[in-house]
Amino acid sequence: MAQRAIGKSAPHFEMKTIDGAGKNFGEVSLDDYNGKWLIMFFYPLDFTFVCPTEITAFNKRIDTFKKLNAAVLGVSTDSEHSHKAWINSSQDQGGVGKLEFPLASDRTQQVSRDYGVLIEEEGIALRGLFIIDPNGILKYSVIHDLNVGRSVDETLRVLQGLQSGGLCPIDWHPGEELLEG
Secondary structure: OOOOOOOOEOOOOEEEEEOOOOOOEEEEEHHHHOOOEEEEEEOOOOOOOOHHHHHHHHHHOHHHHHHOOEEEEEEEOOOHHHHHHHHOOOHHHOOOOOOOOOEEEOOOOHHHHHOOOEEOOOOEEOEEEEEEOOOOEEEEEEEEOOOOOOOHHHHHHHHHHHHHOOEOOOOOOOOOOOEOO
């Protein structure tokens, strides 16, 4: 079984997807992101309460991620058909609406397991977020409980810090001085 470890190759994955428009089914693998940074985040379930707030927040900032040569991929253990229904449901109906990135289906739960986010007895993922560099190396990982959403601003800050290639002090932001090593 693959294991996640910062500074090592990210566990390989292959999953079924639905595009952000909620129209086309497809497949995705880690290899599809060669040459790009990947922000891969796991969430528990479609049609829940906290998950749509995160997904729509990432969607609102997608242009910023793209400018940083980063792609976003949302993952849960729901089927790609559930993802499609969720995308095609308005936010008023508990959906997320159209997105600018795909949602992947980890029905086998293997990817969630490999990334250390699977709650085995429930068959769902914790809120895990991973930043993988253009060479497929895992650079960042954060995993936490189901009831607290993640910060898109912090994800962007960490991505930019990793891309700076320098030593970034606490609360560093782009344009600020890096530490001397």
